[in-house]
Amino acid sequence: xxxxxxxxxxxxxxxxxxxxxxxxxxxxxxxxxxxxxxxxxxxxxxxxxxxxxxxxxxxxxxxxxxxxxxxxxxxxxxxxxxxxxxxxxxxxxxxxxxxxxxxxxxxxxxxxxxxxxxxxxxxxxxxxxxxxxxxxxxxxxxxxxxxxxxxxxxxxxxxxxxxxxxxxxxxxxxxxxxxxxxxxxxxxxxxxxxxxxxxxxxxxxxxxxxxxxxxxxxxxxxxxxxxxxxxxxxxxxxxxxxxxxxxxxxxxxxxxxxxxxxxxxxxxxxxxxxxxxxxxxxxxxxxxxxxxxxxxxxxxxxxxxxxxxxxxxxxxxxxxxxxxxxxxxxxxxxxxxxxx
Numbered sequence: 001x002x003x004x005x006x007x008x009x010x011x012x013x014x015x016x017x018x019x020x021x022x023x024x025x026x027x028x029x030x031x032x033x034x035x036x037x038x039x040x041x042x043x044x045x046x047x048x049x050x051x052x053x054x055x056x057x058x059x060x061x062x063x064x065x066x067x068x069x070x071x072x073x074x075x076x077x078x079x080x081x082x083x084x085x086x087x088x089x090x091x092x093x094x095x096x097x098x099x100x101x102x103x104x105x106x107x108x109x110x111x112x113x114x115x116x117x118x119x120x121x122x123x124x125x126x127x128x129x130x131x132x133x134x135x136x137x138x139x140x141x142x143x144x145x146x147x148x149x150x151x152x153x154x155x156x157x158x159x160x161x162x163x164x165x166x167x168x169x170x171x172x173x174x175x176x177x178x179x180x181x182x183x184x185x186x187x188x189x190x191x192x193x194x195x196x197x198x199x200x201x202x203x204x205x206x207x208x209x210x211x212x213x214x215x216x217x218x219x220x221x222x223x224x225x226x227x228x229x230x231x232x233x234x235x236x237x238x239x240x241x242x243x244x245x246x247x248x249x250x251x252x253x254x255x256x257x258x259x260x261x262x263x264x265x266x267x268x269x270x271x272x273x274x275x276x277x278x279x280x281x282x283x284x285x286x287x288x289x290x291x292x293x294x295x296x297x298x299x300x301x302x303x304x305x306x307x308x309x310x311x312x313x314x315x316x317x318x319x320x321x322x323x324x325x326x327x328x329x330x331x332x333x334x335x336x337x338x339x340x
Contacts (some may be wrong), residue, residue, distance in 0.1 A: 030095035031107030031118075038109050038116055039314045042073055054127075054175075056086075056191060061121060065104075070121035071106060075114070086191035086315055087115045093167065093190050100153035103178055103188040107150075122186055124179035127240070131174065131247045139282045144183055145244045146324045151185030152177055152237060153317035160230045160313050161194075168198040168228055172236025175241050191241070216261040221307040221328075231307035234316060235263070238302025242266040247280040247300070263303040270300050288330030295323045 020130065033041075042049055042061035052059040064071055065193035087110075094105035096099030109116040124130065128146060130140055140148075149220045152172075159167040170192040178186040192212050211223055217239050243249055243261050269275040275296060279287075287295075304310050311319070 004195050016098050030091065030105065033064075033109040033116070033118060034109050035111040035114055035116075036108055038062070038073060038075075038114075038118075041071065041118075045075065053068065054189065056117075056189075060245050062118070062205060063230070064118070072119045074119065084115070087117075087256060089193060090117060093193065093195075094165075096158075096162070097167075099155050099162075100299075101151040101158075101185050103186040110197040119188070122178040122188075123181040124183060126175045127177040127179060127185070127244070128174035131243060132249050134268045137194055141279070142194065142283055142286050143327055145323065146320065146327065148177065148179065148183065148185045149237075149241060149244060150320045150324060152240065153320055155185070156237065157317050158311045160233070166230060168194045168196060169229055169233050170194055170228060171213055171238075172218070172233050172240065173214050174240050174249060177240070177284070194298060196230075216263070219307065220305055220331050227309055231310045231315065232309045232314055234302050236292045237316065238310075239263045241295070241299035241302065245280065245295070246278050247281070267300045267303060269298055272283065288327050291323045291326040294318040294319065294326065298323070 023055065039045065042060045045058075045060065049062065050058050051061045051062045051072065051129060054074070057075045060073045060075065062071045062073040063069065087108075091108050092268050094102070097265060098337065103122065104120040107118045107120070155167070156172070159169060169187075169190065171189060174189065176189040178188050180186055211218065213219070213222070213232075213236075217236045219229075219235040221235075222228055222232045239262055244260070246266065248262060266275065268277065269278050298311070298316060301309070302316060303313050
């Protein structure tokens with residue numbers, strides 16, 4: 001992991017407006033595709049194969065290895081504010097990090113000023129899409145939503161404490177949480193992440209940084225101070241937890257300011273006792289009372305204004321696992337009662 005920052009500084013530099021067209025990665029860690037291979041995989045970037053858009057650019061469904069492997073191909077737009085640094089960060093991190101809740105980077109292409117990332121194809125799109133555009137007859141069950149949130153907490157815990165240098169994602173949001181064929185969370189989009197000093201137990205990791213994140217998910221303490229911390233990711237996850245409960249996606253709310261964000265009004269609803277009126281109607285009567293209480297407390301604690309008052313990601317993970325246990329116990333008791 002120590003080599004990552006050195007690789008980025010050496011390999012991703014620009015000369016005037018034209019970037020260097022070479023990228024050398026540690027051998028065997030990642031596959032390099034030619035632009036010709038990418039064009040074949042996407043039928044020359046056929047718009048009919050576009051499956052999404054992001055800050056980096058269009059995402060295509062593609063086919064590699066004689067059409068035997070489905071992939072997602074992310075092509076940088078000329079209008080994108082993300083450049084070689086972000087591209088290099090994503091490649092160099094994802095080809096070395098390993099976690100079951102991380103999206104798998106297959107390879108990359110850098111040729112003729114193109115910057116392209118090739119990922120495993122994720123069948124069930126993003127959590128945001130599932131919450132917003134779900135079929136009314138088949139919404140995400142509550143326990144599945146809990147399991148998805150636990151998966152995200154686990155991978156963030158790994159990034160914060162499971163590697164030598166703390167990695168802060170900096171853009172935790174529901175559209176960056178992909179769902180595979182088994183509905184397992186696959187965390188994605190590492191272009192904005194920041195690598196920090198080695199993890200220190202019970203210490204708040206801080207790094208001075210220009211504010212880069214998505215409106216509505218950005219930590220207010222980070223906005224005020226330009227100091228990014230591991231608790232900034234906790235804040236983003238707190239927003240996601242409220243989205244999962246209320247099925248209101250922050251980026252779709254046309255925010256006039258951060259004061260209108262889900263992270264502000266949802267805790268106010270908790271405080272004044274009206275949160276029950278804001279949750280997804282599908283979930284009414286399906287959440288065990290004790291599970292609901294603890295889940296809402298976790299979400300509220302994650303979006304506290306003062307980052308020092310927020311829980312660590314490890315505490316969030318343990319708390320969410322407990323809510324799932326409570327829900328499973330309640331469901332088992334109800335099932336037993338029904339069978340009598």
